[in-house]
Amino acid sequence: MSEELHSANDVEATEVRVRESFGKQGLMRLLGAELVEIGPGHVRIDLARRDEVSQQHGYIHAGATSAIADTAGGYAALTMMPLTADVLTVEFKLNLLAPAAGDRLEAIGTVLKAGRTLTVCRLEVFSVTDSERILVAAGQQTLISLTVRPVD
Incomplete structure (x- = not known):
């Protein structure tokens, strides 16, 4: 569906829509979680390490x-x-792939193939400290394009 994002106005409108939805x-x-980067086919979300998002280790x-x-x-x-x-x-x-031991996580979604109905994305999550950035999770996702009615 990338052909439908053909102007700067569409890109700006998409960013506004993504931020509002997030x-x-x-x-x-x-x-x-914090929405850090938005671009055509690319989004990054960061999550700071806190006790509330940790596990027993x-x-x-x-x-x-x-x-x-x-x-x-x-x-x-x-x-x-x-x-x-x-x-x-x-x-x-x-x-x-590895324990998420950093000060924060960076989750990056990247579109691999955008179709009319289904889109496939690569998922990567990095654990980040001042001195290193380690890939701790990797995956793939399939999404469907549809008209959604808000839940009351």
């Missing part, structure tokens, strides 16, 4: 890691869809 995400607010919990990865991929897909469409995850698979 602002409505209760889970992202609860986790303290002090690492950032895999549930938090998965949630920001899924959200980054979803919004990356949305950037490639018409302004009249919305997005829902159909499925995703995430491999946890």
